[in-house]
Amino acid sequence: MGTLIEHGIAARTLPGERVSGDQALVKPFADGVLAAAIDGLGHGEAAQAAAGLAADTLERHAGEEPVALVGRCHAALKGTRGAAMSLASIRAHGVMTWLGVGNVDARLLRIFGTPPSRETLSTRGGVVGYQLPPLRAYQLSLTAGDLLIFTTDGINSGYGKYFPAADPLLRHQPVQDIADRILTRFGKTTDDAVVLVIRYRDSMP
DSSP states (O other), X not given: OOOOEEEEEEEEOOTTOSSOSEEEEEEEXXXXXXXXXXXXXXXXXXXXXXXXXXXXXXXXXXXXXXXXXXXXXXXXTTTSOOEEEEEEXXXXXXXXXXXXXXXXXXXXXXXXXXXXXXXXXXXXXXXXXXXXXXXXXXXXXXXXXXXXXXXXXXXXXXXXXXXXXXXXGGGTSOHHHHHHHHHXXXXXXXXXXXXXXXXXXXXXX
């Protein structure tokens, strides 16, 4: 399979801490790629342990559907601090299934649409590993050039109005630059933070 996506990750650890409880994951599988942002509750080593366990679980089972993946993470994280997470399974035929539990923001910018538009993931309240709500995944069709942006709550949620889907810069700016720009301008100094930016390319063999 050719390159289905390109991605960039920007991260910051809470000042005074040695490790971050926020992680991003991008894991290819047979006919697609799994993307996720994970926020271990709190900060420091306990938060890192929860987020790391969730990331390991997702990586081992990346080809499964998001509802099953969150269920696996919930079982694996029992006894830890727990985590919030949002994830998207992107298949080679242009279908994305996404799901979120807790306060990890996910937005899809259809920057080449007529007109350009934005869709926001409706996440469910709860904590993976502690209290899991009824899960519902949402399915969307992707077109080449669509941007998917994940941010943990270490990023000010108001960043979106400064990154409208109609911004012509987003059409060609490297995804790493977009991630870095969001973190630099809107990252909080009171929490860990992760930004994951994905551009869907629709490249096939």
